[in-house]
Amino acid sequence: MEDKHEYKTRIAELKKRVVDCGFNELSQQEVLQLVLSYTSPNKNCTELAEKLLTHFGSLLAVMEAPKYMLMDIGLTENSAMFIKMIPKISCVYFMDKYFNPKDKNHKYKIEEKIYSSFMGCEGEQVILVLLDNKGHEIYFKVISRGSVSASEIYVRKIIDICIRYGASKVYLAHNHPSGISFPSKKDIEATVKVKNALKAVNIELADHFIVGNSEVFSMADNENFRYLFK
Numbered sequence: 001m002e003d004k005h006e007y008k009t010r011i012a013e014l015k016k017r018v019v020d021c022g023f024n025e026l027s028q029q030e031v032l033q034l035v036l037s038y039t040s041p042n043k044n045c046t047e048l049a050e051k052l053l054t055h056f057g058s059l060l061a062v063m064e065a066p067k068y069m070l071m072d073i074g075l076t077e078n079s080a081m082f083i084k085m086i087p088k089i090s091c092v093y094f095m096d097k098y099f100n101p102k103d104k105n106h107k108y109k110i111e112e113k114i115y116s117s118f119m120g121c122e123g124e125q126v127i128l129v130l131l132d133n134k135g136h137e138i139y140f141k142v143i144s145r146g147s148v149s150a151s152e153i154y155v156r157k158i159i160d161i162c163i164r165y166g167a168s169k170v171y172l173a174h175n176h177p178s179g180i181s182f183p184s185k186k187d188i189e190a191t192v193k194v195k196n197a198l199k200a201v202n203i204e205l206a207d208h209f210i211v212g213n214s215e216v217f218s219m220a221d222n223e224n225f226r227y228l229f230k
Contacts, residue, residue: 007044011037028059035086039079048074063087066122091119111209111216113140114173118211126174128158130167131206139165155197162203170198173209173216181212183219191219191228205229 014034017025026034032049055073056062062070063086070080094116110129117127123145130139139161144154162170172194174187183191187210195205207220207229219225 004044007046029053031059032062035083036075036079039082040076064122087119091116094119107207107218110137110171111218114171114209115211115216117142118175121175122177124175124177126154126172128161129171129173130162130165131169131171132166133168135169138167155193158194159197159201162198163201167203169204169206170194171207171209172205173211175211179213181210181215181217183208183210183217183225187219188225188228191225195228 011034014026014030018034023031029049032052033045036043036045036049052062052070052073052075053059056065063083067077067080067084070083071077075083114127114129117140118125125142126144128139128141128143129137132138143157143161158170158172161167172191187208191205191208194208198205207218210217210219220229
């Protein structure tokens with residue numbers, strides 16, 4: 001095993017490579033070693049980084065693992081929290097950099113924003129996006145945590161929020177923790193309930209997005225579900 005001086009020299013080299021070339025030049029194990037070096041600066045984290053990747057299978061899986069599981073592998077609470085914060089900070093960064101609520105929001109931008117918002121998300125969540133009559137975003141928040149099938153819980157909440165903000169158009173989105181973005185029967189039923197409730201107050205449901213591991217499924221753009229939004 002390398003001694004303390006050798007390890008610190010290697011971490012310094014990793015930092016320089018990131019500055020010069022970015023993280024794409026590093027292996028997943030090297031990324032983890034570098035991350036852990038900030039929370040455990042006096043500890044050689046080579047074996048721990050290897051152990052995390054062996055146990056979870058990928059850097060993505062490590063980042064998305066529950067905090068208690070990371071601690072079970074050997075991380076301190078501080079290190080586990082630091083890792084859990086990375087996707088969430090990335091989400092805030094992308095939202096702030098690329099999306100201005102005062103700009104007119106086209107559908108593809110809304111999809112990208114929704115996808116970014118589910119980075120590091122644990123469990124199922126429902127996001128509500130509201131546009132005014134000029135197509136500007138006026139509301140973007142998680143309104144429910146739990147199954148989208150529990151539509152009776154949040155339909156009234158959606159209507160209340162829409163009326164309060166003077167919305168003209170609504171986009172609904174939720175994620176599937178399973179990673180499969182295709183709508184379920186319960187998703188379709190929930191979409192119909194929300195659409196009918198909004199229609200009663202002259203507000204348009206423009207789309208219902210389902211977010212999986214690597215894509216956003218637009219129900220309104222799919223020929224099998226387009227009829228729901230007419």
